[in-house]
Amino acid sequence: MNYQTLYRRFRPQNFADFVGQEHVVKTLQNALASQKVAHAYLFNGPRGTGKTSTAKILAKALNCLDLTESEPCDACSACVRINEGIFMDVLEIDAASNRGVDEIRDLREKVKFAPVEGHYKIYIIDEVHMLTTEAFNALLKTLEEPPRFVVFVLATTEVHKIPATILSRCQRFDFKRFTKTEIVGRLQQIAITEKAEYTPEALEIIAEYAEGGMRDALGLLEQVIAHSQGELSLANVRTVLGLVATEEIVRLVQAIKNREVKEALAIIESVLISGKDLYQFGRGLISYLRELLLETVTRKNQESEIIFEPGRLVEIIEVLAKANLETKKSMQGALPLELALIKLTAMERGDEAADLKSRIVK
Numbered sequence: 077m078n079y080q081t082l083y084r085r086f087r088p089q090n091f092a093d094f095v096g097q098e099h100v101v102k103t104l105q106n107a108l109a110s111q112k113v114a115h116a117y118l119f120n121g122p123r124g125t126g127k128t129s130t131a132k133i134l135a136k137a138l139n140c141l142d143l144t145e146s147e148p149c150d151a152c153s154a155c156v157r158i159n160e161g162i163f164m165d166v167l168e169i170d171a172a173s174n175r176g177v178d179e180i181r182d183l184r185e186k187v188k189f190a191p192v193e194g195h196y197k198i199y200i201i202d203e204v205h206m207l208t209t210e211a212f213n214a215l216l217k218t219l220e221e222p223p224r225f226v227v228f229v230l231a232t233t234e235v236h237k238i239p240a241t242i243l244s245r246c247q248r249f250d251f252k253r254f255t256k257t258e259i260v261g262r263l264q265q266i267a268i269t270e271k272a273e274y275t276p277e278a279l280e281i282i283a284e285y286a287e288g289g290m291r292d293a294l295g296l297l298e299q300v301i302a303h304s305q306g307e308l309s310l311a312n313v314r315t316v317l318g319l320v321a322t323e324e325i326v327r328l329v330q331a332i333k334n335r336e337v338k339e340a341l342a343i344i345e346s347v348l349i350s351g352k353d354l355y356q357f358g359r360g361l362i363s364y365l366r367e368l369l370l371e372t373v374t375r376k377n378q379e380s381e382i383i384f385e386p387g388r389l390v391e392i393i394e395v396l397a398k399a400n401l402e403t404k405k406s407m408q409g410a411l412p413l414e415l416a417l418i419k420l421t422a423m424e425r426g427d428e429a430a431d432l433k434s435r436i437v438k
Contacts, residue, residue: 083294105146116228120235121251124289131229139194177210204230205237253288274308318353337422358400
């Protein structure tokens with residue numbers, strides 16, 4: 077089976093392919109044009125924001141045989157072999173599984189040797205924050221004064237775990253999460269290429285639930301395409317993501333407003349019985365309440381009914397956000413959300429335990 081996942085097939089192959097991260101791309105292109113490439117870079121940012129892809133494009137640009145305006149040609153032998161992952165002078169190291177001092181000492185010895193195929197040896201160390209303290213110490217001297225033909229690219233999602241001595245020896249780039257618009261635009265391009273029928277609403281939901289990660293968005297897109305045989309409809313996306321219809325969310329908001337504890341708990345039970353993802357349901361509920369809060373405080377729609385006062389909405393969102401985070405980690409299923417809803421619907425300030433019990437069983 078030669079099938080490749082979407083995020084691998086549609087990984088950017090040059091700087092022009094990149095969506096977002098303009099601050100990173102422009103700086104690297106200028107450095108290449110002026111031949112002032114640093115010996116060590118630190119790429120920091122959330123997962124799926126293009127750190128490793130950028131490192132590989134930089135590796136191609138440094139070794140390309142026909143570099144044009146800081147863009148690798150993607151056709152010469154060096155570019156082709158880097159794309160295929162068989163270029164001997166581009167070494168990818170997973171620090172999560174090679175985190176000890178012995179592995180870094182071995183790297184330090186091999187760094188001294190000149191490139192075999194290209195102009196530069198590129199060391200891409202992914203999840204570099206996973207290295208041990210001893211391994212960081214072993215890397216330090218090499219990182220400070222590497223041979224002129226070596227470039228290090230360190231990638232991390234947790235920059236606060238990296239020693240200051242390492243940080244001070246790297247040019248740091250912070251990769252931002254992709255905006256919803258950027259993700260939707262990329263998903264549209266891919267859907268057209270894959271000849272998949274789509275609705276804008278379906279792509280917007282995928283983009284929203286990707287939480288700013290392009291790789292996550294492509295993974296969800298691929299899942300929906302496989303499920304629906306190429307039909308990217310709102311219903312199919314909701315089914316794959318385990319989302320509950322907006323009507324259920326509106327019903328729950330109404331139950332919170334009217335302090336109907338039985339109705340609120342019944343809705344949660346219905347979500348569980350239907351096999352939907354409770355965490356995703358909580359996310360949808362919080363997103364709906366957020367939009368309601370923004371509309372209330374900005375009064376975008378002067379004629380709309382104010383369901384909650386802003387202070388009450390802030391309280392509800394805070395309680396539900398905390399409960400939903402606990403739901404994601406909890407082994408007790410719906411309990412955190414159920415307790416939050418009881419607090420919001422059955423408990424008044426100053427209520428006695430007996431009064432709370434009477435509200436629940438009424």
